[in-house]
Amino acid sequence: MKNFTKEERSWVMYDWANSAFATIMIAAIFPVYFTGVAGGDNTAGSMWWAIGLVAARVVAGVSAPFIGTIIDYEGYKKRMLVAGIVAGSVFTAFTAFVNSWEFLLAGYVLANISFSLAAQVYDSFLPDVTSPERMDNVSATGFAYGYIGGSTIPFLLSIVLIMFGGSFGIDMTMAVRISVIMTALWWIGFSLPIIKNVHHKYGTPKPEGSVFKMTIENTARSAKTVFKDKAVFYFLIGYFFYIDGVGTVINMATAYGAELGLGATGMLGALFVMQLVAFPFSILFGKLSKKTNSINLIIAAIINYIVICIVGFFMGFGLEQGLFGIGTATIFFWVLAFMVGTVQGGIQAISRSTFGKLVPKEQSGEYFGFFEIFGRFSAIVGPALYAFILNNTGRASVSMLSIVILFTIGLAILLKNRKLILGQNPDALRQDAMQAKAVAE
Secondary structure, eight states: OTTSOHHHHHHHHHHHHHHHIIIIIIISHHHHHHHHHSSSSHHHHHHHHHHHHHHHHHHHHHHHHHHHHHHTBTTTHHHHHHHHHHHHHHHHHHGGGOOSHHHHHHHHHHHHHHHHHHHHHHHHTHHHHSOGGGHHHHHHHHHHHIIIIITTHHHHHHHHHHHHGGGGTOOHHHHHHHHHHHHHHHHHHTTHHHHHHOOOOSOBOOOSSOHHHHHHHHHHHHHHHHHHOHHHHHHHHHHHHHHHHHHHHHHHHHHHHHHHTOOHHHHHHHHHHHHHHHHHHHHHHHHHTTTSOHHHHHHHHHHHHHHHHHHHHHHHHHHHTTSSOHHHHHHHHHHHHHHHHHHHHHHHHHHHHHHHHHSOGGGHHHHHHHHHHHHHHHHHHHHHHHHHHHHHHOOHHHHHHHTHHHHHHHHHHHHHHHHHHHTOOHHHHHHHHHHHHHHHO
């Protein structure tokens, strides 16, 4: 990051900080642990895990546009970021000190909501820390450092504890609890640079009178502006579907493998490799953004995800039908982990920066609030669809295949509206918003 400013480097470091939670609590260690605790069979554990994901996403999604409006007021953005970081770290640590699956789920849901709040504020800081022409590269670098740092180092330490902790008198449960505490400390510790060095530059004055009342009014006005602008609207609709698929693949991967009977150690090893692969490919997405437009990069990543879901279905189908054994399926899982690593960071990073270039800087909080609500509510559909299909068919492979529907819809929307999105002028959008505000007043 030699050519990055101090603010850009500090912003990037938050991806390093919060990625430990995303990997250990959402994608890898904690889901496997929870699945084992929450009932006598893996299917029950997977179903409760999906329900917990839906609950967290609903709360985060409903609150997102209101949070977005509040953080645009001068002095509020940094406060909300700190609140999300502290609350998330505390609730994460809480899950290390409880035994029942009900308390584990409650702590996880609250930590996930706090994680979403902080992530929303973090994303909205992007226009504050860099210029539009640098957004793709800065955003992609953030995801890259998240994978190589926050996702890899604490994840590797957790794997070592789980695999070799028995030699030091540390059983599986204690290894997971230590990993959870490490996640909380990592998150809050490496958040210090962004708290200290990143500042809100493009805010609006705090309104006179009731902040709550003005927040409701401004949120309603922003919604009209967002839905009026076709480029922003169609991008958000496409994003809703394809990022739902991305999130479902990430969140349900280990639960899917556990249902099929794959060993936890093999799955964790594959996910570790995925983090290593994601680092250079995230950087590559940032470099490629200088040679082609961002929508083309997103489309390429979506097509890759469709292939991933089909291969994932074949892996599960082969096991269910007895076409091959656990050993072959484990190899499939490793291949899938590598494939996901090539696009997981890139598609999220370029989506974030693409939206950042579409919106007015002064209202980045409001607009990223809607970006967040589309992302969070999209994350409800995938796990809910997965749980519904699994409950009615009893076949995890069919649940995995159903995710293709989400990617296909998102792909179709982007293909149809690619020129419209790429031609968006944020200055014109800013003028429309100011005119709407003047009329309202």
